[in-house]
Amino acid sequence: MKKRLWNALLEGDVSIDAIKTLHTPAMNFKLSPNSYEQGVRFPWVLSVPATVYILEGECTCRSVDAELIVRGSEILDAEPGRYEFEVTGGTKVKLVTVYSLPPRA
Numbered sequence: 001m002k003k004r005l006w007n008a009l010l011e012g013d014v015s016i017d018a019i020k021t022l023h024t025p026a027m028n029f030k031l032s033p034n035s036y037e038q039g040v041r042f043p044w045v046l047s048v049p050a051t052v053y054i055l056e057g058e059c060t061c062r063s064v065d066a067e068l069i070v071r072g073s074e075i076l077d078a079e080p081g082r083y084e085f086e087v088t089g090g091t092k093v094k095l096v097t098v099y100s101l102p103p104r105a
Contacts, residue, residue, distance in 0.1 A: 001061060001063055001066050001068055001076065001077065001078050001079070001083075002068075002076075002077050003068050003070055003074055003075065003076055003077075004074065004075040004077065005073065005074060005075070006053070006073040006074065006075060007073065009022065009075075010022070013073075014053055014054075014055055014072070014073050015055070016031065016033060016055075016096055019031065019053050019096050019098065023098055027101070027104070028100060028101055028103075029098055029099065029100055029101060030098070030099045030101055031096055031097075031098050032096065032097045032098075032099070033094075033095070033096045034094075034095055034096075034097070035092055035093065035094045035095070036059075036085075036087045036092060036093050036095075037087065037092045038087050038089065038090060038091055038092055039086075039087060040086070040087045041084065041085070041086040041087070042084075042085055042086075043082065043083070043084055043085075044061070044082075044083040044084065044085045045081075045082050045083070046078055046079070046080045046081060046083070047080055048080060048099055048100065049077070049078065049079050049080060049099075049100070050077075050078050050097050050098065050099050051075060051076070051077055051078075051097070051098045052070070052075065052076040052077075052078065052095055052096070052097045052098075053075055053095060053096045053097075053098070054070050054071060054072050054073065054074050054075070054076070054093065054094075054095050055072060055094040055095055055096065056072040056091075056093065056094045057071070057072060057087065057089050057091050057092055057093030057094060057095075058070070058071045058072070058087070058088055058089030058091075058093060059085060059086060059087050059088055059089070059093045059095070060085075060086045060088045061076055061078070061083050061084070061085055061086075062083060062084040062086075063081060063082070063083050064081075064082070069088065071089070
Protein backbone atom coordinates (compact mmCIF):
# COMPACT_ATOMS: atom_id res chain seq x y z
CA MET A 1 0.00 0.00 0.00
CA LYS A 2 1.37 3.40 -0.94
CA LYS A 3 0.16 6.96 -1.24
CA ARG A 4 0.74 9.45 -4.09
CA LEU A 5 -0.31 13.02 -4.84
CA TRP A 6 -2.77 13.82 -7.63
CA ASN A 7 -0.85 16.89 -8.80
CA ALA A 8 2.14 14.63 -9.57
CA LEU A 9 -0.01 13.05 -12.33
CA LEU A 10 -2.08 15.89 -13.76
CA GLU A 11 -2.58 19.59 -13.16
CA GLY A 12 -5.97 20.78 -11.97
CA ASP A 13 -8.52 19.26 -9.65
CA VAL A 14 -9.08 15.55 -9.26
CA SER A 15 -12.34 14.52 -10.94
CA ILE A 16 -13.93 11.47 -12.52
CA ASP A 17 -13.37 12.92 -16.01
CA ALA A 18 -9.68 13.55 -15.29
CA ILE A 19 -9.29 10.05 -13.84
CA LYS A 20 -10.81 8.58 -17.02
CA THR A 21 -8.07 10.23 -19.09
CA LEU A 22 -5.46 8.27 -17.11
CA HIS A 23 -7.10 4.89 -17.70
CA THR A 24 -7.54 4.22 -21.40
CA PRO A 25 -8.88 2.45 -23.29
CA ALA A 26 -11.94 2.56 -21.04
CA MET A 27 -12.86 -1.06 -21.78
CA ASN A 28 -9.71 -2.16 -19.90
CA PHE A 29 -10.71 -0.55 -16.60
CA LYS A 30 -13.60 -0.45 -14.16
CA LEU A 31 -14.18 2.87 -12.40
CA SER A 32 -16.27 2.66 -9.26
CA PRO A 33 -17.26 6.00 -7.67
CA ASN A 34 -18.52 5.88 -4.07
CA SER A 35 -19.14 8.09 -1.07
CA TYR A 36 -19.19 7.08 2.58
CA GLU A 37 -20.43 8.98 5.61
CA GLN A 38 -18.13 10.08 8.41
CA GLY A 39 -17.36 7.22 10.80
CA VAL A 40 -18.13 4.37 8.37
CA ARG A 41 -15.78 1.41 8.81
CA PHE A 42 -15.68 -1.87 6.87
CA PRO A 43 -13.39 -4.68 5.69
CA TRP A 44 -12.05 -4.35 2.15
CA VAL A 45 -10.76 -7.47 0.41
CA LEU A 46 -8.97 -7.10 -2.92
CA SER A 47 -8.33 -9.99 -5.27
CA VAL A 48 -6.67 -7.66 -7.82
CA PRO A 49 -4.65 -4.44 -7.44
CA ALA A 50 -6.67 -1.23 -7.14
CA THR A 51 -6.04 2.50 -7.32
CA VAL A 52 -8.22 4.72 -5.14
CA TYR A 53 -8.51 8.43 -5.97
CA ILE A 54 -9.77 10.50 -3.03
CA LEU A 55 -11.91 13.33 -4.41
CA GLU A 56 -12.69 14.87 -1.01
CA GLY A 57 -12.64 13.98 2.65
CA GLU A 58 -10.28 11.74 4.59
CA CYS A 59 -10.03 8.02 5.22
CA THR A 60 -7.68 5.54 6.82
CA CYS A 61 -6.75 2.27 5.19
CA ARG A 62 -5.16 -0.43 7.35
CA SER A 63 -3.47 -3.68 6.43
CA VAL A 64 -1.72 -6.21 8.65
CA ASP A 65 1.54 -4.26 8.50
CA ALA A 66 0.63 -0.69 7.54
CA GLU A 67 -1.78 2.19 8.08
CA LEU A 68 -2.20 5.12 5.71
CA ILE A 69 -4.34 8.23 6.00
CA VAL A 70 -5.36 9.55 2.58
CA ARG A 71 -7.08 12.86 1.92
CA GLY A 72 -8.64 14.75 -0.97
CA SER A 73 -6.34 14.94 -4.02
CA GLU A 74 -4.32 11.93 -2.85
CA ILE A 75 -4.15 8.46 -4.38
CA LEU A 76 -3.91 5.09 -2.67
CA ASP A 77 -2.36 2.16 -4.55
CA ALA A 78 -3.34 -1.17 -2.97
CA GLU A 79 -2.17 -4.68 -3.82
CA PRO A 80 -4.40 -7.74 -3.42
CA GLY A 81 -5.04 -8.46 0.24
CA ARG A 82 -7.19 -7.74 3.26
CA TYR A 83 -7.68 -4.18 4.48
CA GLU A 84 -9.86 -2.19 6.83
CA PHE A 85 -11.30 1.04 5.49
CA GLU A 86 -12.53 3.84 7.78
CA VAL A 87 -13.77 7.37 7.11
CA THR A 88 -11.75 9.29 9.67
CA GLY A 89 -12.22 12.94 8.71
CA GLY A 90 -14.99 15.16 9.99
CA THR A 91 -16.99 14.81 6.76
CA LYS A 92 -17.94 12.11 4.29
CA VAL A 93 -15.37 10.86 1.80
CA LYS A 94 -15.88 10.77 -1.96
CA LEU A 95 -13.62 8.49 -3.94
CA VAL A 96 -13.17 6.58 -7.19
CA THR A 97 -11.68 3.09 -7.17
CA VAL A 98 -10.11 1.86 -10.42
CA TYR A 99 -9.52 -1.80 -11.25
CA SER A 100 -7.80 -3.21 -14.34
CA LEU A 101 -10.02 -5.68 -16.18
CA PRO A 102 -8.67 -8.93 -17.61
CA PRO A 103 -8.06 -8.97 -21.37
CA ARG A 104 -11.12 -9.78 -23.48
CA ALA A 105 -11.03 -12.81 -25.74
